[in-house]
Amino acid sequence: EVQLVESGGGLVQPGGSLRLSCAASGFTFSNYWMHWVRQAPGKGLVWVSRIYSDGTGTKYADSVKGRFTISRDNAKNTLYLQMNSLRAEDTAVYYCARESQYSNSHDHWGQGTLVTVSS
Amino acid sequence: QSVLTQPPSVSGAPGQRVTISCTGSSSNIGAGYDVHWYQQLPGTAPKLLIYGNTNRPSGVPGRFSGSKSGTSASLAITGLQAEDEADYYCQSYDNSLSGSVFGGGTKVTVL
Numbered sequence: 001e002v003q004l005v006e007s008g009g010g011l012v013q014p015g016g017s018l019r020l021s022c023a024a025s026g027f028t029f030s031n032y033w034m035h036w037v038r039q040a041p042g043k044g045l046v047w048v049s050r051i052y053s054d055g056t057g058t059k060y061a062d063s064v065k066g067r068f069t070i071s072r073d074n075a076k077n078t079l080y081l082q083m084n085s086l087r088a089e090d091t092a093v094y095y096c097a098r099e100s101q102y103s104n105s106h107d108h109w110g111q112g113t114l115v116t117v118s119s
Numbered sequence: 120q121s122v123l124t125q126p127p128s129v130s131g132a133p134g135q136r137v138t139i140s141c142t143g144s145s146s147n148i149g150a151g152y153d154v155h156w157y158q159q160l161p162g163t164a165p166k167l168l169i170y171g172n173t174n175r176p177s178g179v180p181g182r183f184s185g186s187k188s189g190t191s192a193s194l195a196i197t198g199l200q201a202e203d204e205a206d207y208y209c210q211s212y213d214n215s216l217s218g219s220v221f222g223g224g225t226k227v228t229v230l
Contacts, residue, residue: 044208046221047219095165102170103155104153105210107167108167109164109165110164111163112164
């Protein structure tokens with residue numbers, strides 16, 4: 001069974017940093033592109049970032065470019081999101097999601113981890 | 120403001136058919152990229168409902184169907200059931216943004 005389990009969320013002050021992790025199991029992690037998607041309280045889904053299966057290629061939404069860094073450790077089956085210079089508008093539930101090998105859909109999602117940026 | 124446009128809400132009585140539209144542009148749906156749909160039940164993570172415009176993953180009931188034409192796509196729910204009350208999101212790829220794009224979400228209410 002495919003499982004994605006996020007961790008690392010919490011309360012952080014504006015300007016602070018946080019690193020999210022997503023532990024993957026039940027599939028060959030190194031074969032899949034992975035994404036981070038966030039959802040602000042009461043709002044819709046917003047794509048944040050994507051990384052190639054081998055970690056060589058990354059893309060970011062304009063809203064986080066230069067502040068967030070996506071990475072992965074295929075030996076540990078873990079996806080990361082390093083978030084720096086956090087702002088109040090980064091407050092959201094952050095989901096990691098697997099990209100299907102047959103389409104660019106997100107075929108499996110984690111349960112999410114809440115990041116709250118507030119003083 | 121989301122790149123893909125969905126109606127904020129739709130409603131229907133049990134057993135009825137409802138449709139949700141998803142309108143994009145020439146850099147996403149109109150460029151030929153597939154549209155995918157997700158269902159998000161209250162307090163849970165999104166779940167893939169339709170992929171590649173019309174395909175249902177294993178386990179998704181046949182009352183859910185998708186279509187795509189031009190710069191738009193639609194999700195239809197026939198034989199609406201109480202358990203279908205949820206938020207629904209469309210998603211595609213945008214070549215000007217070089218990333219996934221989502222609709223703003225549509226809340227389906229079963230009357």
